[in-house]
Amino acid sequence: MSRQSNRTTDSKKMNSELFTLTYGALVTQLCKDYENDEEVNKQLDKMGYNIGVRLIEDFLARSSIGRCQDFRETADVIAKVAFKMYLGVTPSVTNWSPAGDEFSLILENNPLVDFVELPDNHNTLIYSNLLCGVLRGALEMVKSTLF
């Protein structure tokens, strides 16, 4: 149901709680629909991917950030600009691999899980897996390949 919107540059700023609860409704619905956590994780990743390939365009339009020179710059932009913009939090970038091709984002606060406790029968659910798909989809659009 997506289309290119006639997007104005001003964005609406909102508190995160309605988003948090809506995301919870989405995960709950997927848990009803699919038999096991593995399938739900896959669906969340796929949905996230579809979101990411659209979100990157909005991000580039709003942030006016040019092409990143290297993966380190990409990491900084993801943490300090993108996460801040769309989730209101700034993870730290740490644990770089020696080759400089792998890093960690550490979130002290994950807004997606603000009201959430996993029930016992969902031990392998990656609740926030949508984010992985979003990052993968977004970066694919700017020609990075992530694994």
Added chain:
Amino acid sequence: MSRQSNRTTDSKKMNSELFTLTYGALVTQLCKDYENDEEVNKQLDKMGYNIGVRLIEDFLARSSIGRCQDFRETADVIAKVAFKMYLGVTPSVTNWSPAGDEFSLILENNPLVDFVELPDNHNTLIYSNLLCGVLRGALEMVQMAVDVRFVQDTLRGDNVTEIRMKFIKRIEENLPAGDE
């Protein structure tokens, strides 16, 4: 999967686009799951209700707004505080019924529909119906039974989005509600 969080008073402010696209993913999933728009509308309303009964607590904690004196004050708080807080937009409050028990919220901008176009085979889908449930659930927790429905929708070609809210009755306070 909900619980009471140890909520701090500071909230994270975010742009609306990730929320918009996530909401789209939710509606898309429901359209796959249910056979017709009517069912999807019902599910969205039900989900919204479950969200609303939790969101009101957050709202009351953050906004420090006391009990509203009348339905007019309720309308103002919904439009100017709640919508602003959780959706970043401020609808206008208009079209009051003579009895003062019904009004409209007019949204020039509905963040839920920012990237959305309804396909032809979903003519009766009330895309943003989650909002009706949220409002209904939230107000029930403050002892107001209301009827909430969309009467205009930009997705269906109308110029604005109009949500009609009608006061049904005051709910007597009794045992605490909710599943905590």
